[in-house]
Amino acid sequence: MVNMVVDKDSPLVEWLGATSLFAGVEGEHLWGLSGIAMVVSCKRRANIFSEGDPGNGFYLVKEGRVKVFMLSPDGKEQILHVIEPGESFGEVAVFAGQSFPAHAVALENCRLVFLPREDFVALVSGNPALALNLLAALSQRLRQFAKMIDALSLKEVPGRLAAHLLYLGEKQAAGNRLHLELSKTQLASLLGTIPETLSRILSRLQRDGFISIEGAEITVIDQQKLAELAEIGKF
Amino acid sequence: MVNMVVDKDSPLVEWLGATSLFAGVEGEHLWGLSGIAMVVSCKRRANIFSEGDPGNGFYLVKEGRVKVFMLSPDGKEQILHVIEPGESFGEVAVFAGQSFPAHAVALENCRLVFLPREDFVALVSGNPALALNLLAALSQRLRQFAKMIDALSLKEVPGRLAAHLLYLGEKQAAGNRLHLELSKTQLASLLGTIPETLSRILSRLQRDGFISIEGAEITVIDQQKLAELAEIGKF
DNA sequence: GAATATCTTTGACTTAAGTCAACAAGCCTG
DNA sequence: CAGGCTTGTTGACTTAAGTCAAAGATATTC
Numbered sequence: 001m002v003n004m005v006v007d008k009d010s011p012l013v014e015w016l017g018a019t020s021l022f023a024g025v026e027g028e029h030l031w032g033l034s035g036i037a038m039v040v041s042c043k044r045r046a047n048i049f050s051e052g053d054p055g056n057g058f059y060l061v062k063e064g065r066v067k068v069f070m071l072s073p074d075g076k077e078q079i080l081h082v083i084e085p086g087e088s089f090g091e092v093a094v095f096a097g098q099s100f101p102a103h104a105v106a107l108e109n110c111r112l113v114f115l116p117r118e119d120f121v122a123l124v125s126g127n128p129a130l131a132l133n134l135l136a137a138l139s140q141r142l143r144q145f146a147k148m149i150d151a152l153s154l155k156e157v158p159g160r161l162a163a164h165l166l167y168l169g170e171k172q173a174a175g176n177r178l179h180l181e182l183s184k185t186q187l188a189s190l191l192g193t194i195p196e197t198l199s200r201i202l203s204r205l206q207r208d209g210f211i212s213i214e215g216a217e218i219t220v221i222d223q224q225k226l227a228e229l230a231e232i233g234k235f
Numbered sequence: 236m237v238n239m240v241v242d243k244d245s246p247l248v249e250w251l252g253a254t255s256l257f258a259g260v261e262g263e264h265l266w267g268l269s270g271i272a273m274v275v276s277c278k279r280r281a282n283i284f285s286e287g288d289p290g291n292g293f294y295l296v297k298e299g300r301v302k303v304f305m306l307s308p309d310g311k312e313q314i315l316h317v318i319e320p321g322e323s324f325g326e327v328a329v330f331a332g333q334s335f336p337a338h339a340v341a342l343e344n345c346r347l348v349f350l351p352r353e354d355f356v357a358l359v360s361g362n363p364a365l366a367l368n369l370l371a372a373l374s375q376r377l378r379q380f381a382k383m384i385d386a387l388s389l390k391e392v393p394g395r396l397a398a399h400l401l402y403l404g405e406k407q408a409a410g411n412r413l414h415l416e417l418s419k420t421q422l423a424s425l426l427g428t429i430p431e432t433l434s435r436i437l438s439r440l441q442r443d444g445f446i447s448i449e450g451a452e453i454t455v456i457d458q459q460k461l462a463e464l465a466e467i468g469k470f
Numbered sequence: 471g472a473a474t475a476t477c478t479t480t481g482a483c484t485t486a487a488g489t490c491a492a493c494a495a496g497c498c499t500g
Numbered sequence: 501c502a503g504g505c506t507t508g509t510t511g512a513c514t515t516a517a518g519t520c521a522a523a524g525a526t527a528t529t530c
Contacts (some may be wrong), residue, residue: 132368
């Protein structure tokens with residue numbers, strides 16, 4: 001939480017109500033939330049928290065994106081999650097009552113909403129609907145993690161990449177054309193591999209006529225084949 | 236949920252209060268829980284649920300153990316979690332409001348407590364303390380999954396095995412001697428590898444004087460070296 | 471307790487993916 | 501816009517770990 005600046009911000013309530021975490025929470029409680037929230041800014045590449053830091057609160061992303069990742073002793077990283085505006089991170093430490101299990105770094109200049117643990121837990125204690133929202137959110141994340149474990153252990157890199165491309169396709173819903181929202185190095189880290197391997201596999205997919213590449217713009221040529229690859233996990 | 240028999244069981248309340256999920260929940264609410272609970276028995280190898288099944292409730296393990304796992308199209312499995320007595324599984328589907336994301340099979344003859352979704356959600360809605368317990372439990376699991384992803388992508392099999400042996404050592408707290416609670420095939424699946432590889436690595440660790448093996452009984456000879464291996468992740 | 475099924479180990483082989491190194495492109499930043 | 505830093509690509513090489521196959525060792529079950 002270094003290099004952050006606290007902002008004064010007013011129409012938070014509305015925004016909070018639009019996040020998936022707090023969707024459906026009544027106005028009264030939203031006010032409570034906004035009362036304990038702090039808006040902070042942080043720059044691209046700024047460290048938000050590190051593994052082992054005391055988890056005295058969690059964050060919502062207002063603007064920008066954040067990567068949450070594990071780091072091996074020799075510096076290789078595995079991205080667990082890329083947090084987009086409206087999403088949250090760090091809740092785990094709040095409810096497990098422990099330190100953060102991973103690192104968080106801003107991918108871009110960000111504006112974050114910080115919710116301090118004690119205050120937040122107090123609010124949740126008085127509001128079961130809020131608690132149910134949180135349970136749903138954590139469950140959703142657990143489900144994603146399970147998929148990730150599945151992919152890492154059961155699928156080869158081409159399979160994981162294919163699955164990711166299909167996911168982006170759905171998310172962006174822009175014809176056959178899609179944009180890899182991350183640098184290829186970061187994407188490699190998200191897929192649990194290294195840039196060299198990713199690069200080779202992308203060219204292979206292009207050579208074999210599955211996709212066509214222009215920088216970070218990918219055109220899906222054979223969605224069918226891509227889907228098979230994602231399904232069976234092997235080339 | 237095939238091949239299960241519903242039992243009538245009375246002193247459930249006490250037992251529920253002793254599970255980690257419901258520890259600290261007041262008697263009143265425990266009665267509520269026991270009111271909606273169904274005790275079921277299932278035999279070793281019985282399928283409890285499969286990926287995609289509608290998640291209309293979740294389970295606590297009363298006796299026996301259950302494995303939760305993902306399955307690749309060609310039948311390879313990755314164990315996500317081995318559930319021991321007093322622990323729960325399947326909650327994710329309840330709160331995400333979706334189908335089960337994984338398979339669950341009894342490792343031994345089991346006695347399970349089933350909590351139907353609708354009734355359970357109703358109870359949680361009226362009891363924030365219960366909700367906080369659940370949030371803590373899910374957070375805990377999320378943390379474990381994060382560790383697992385970390386291990387799968389950042390550590391080689393010897394490192395994962397070493398970490399597991401150290402974990403067992405702590406859990407069993409029985410001098411240097413420990414018991415691998417799973418068949419080696421199952422352990423391989425938990426570590427994200429295959430029996431052949433596990434077998435080779437176990438002999439290697441023995442040959443190099445890290446451990447000594449008698450069937451499923453392992454004696455840790457050089458805990459220091461094992462710890463290094465688990466830390467750096469490479470041989 | 472014999473018969474069968476399941477688990478474990480070992481060997482020879484293949485292969486996906488990591489490492490190291492060099493170079494080419496971008497892209498900030500001054 | 502020029503230099504330097506980060507990012508991406510390609511090639512040659514190494515290696516961890518998977519596959520296939522066969523034999524031994526345990527368990528289960530009838």
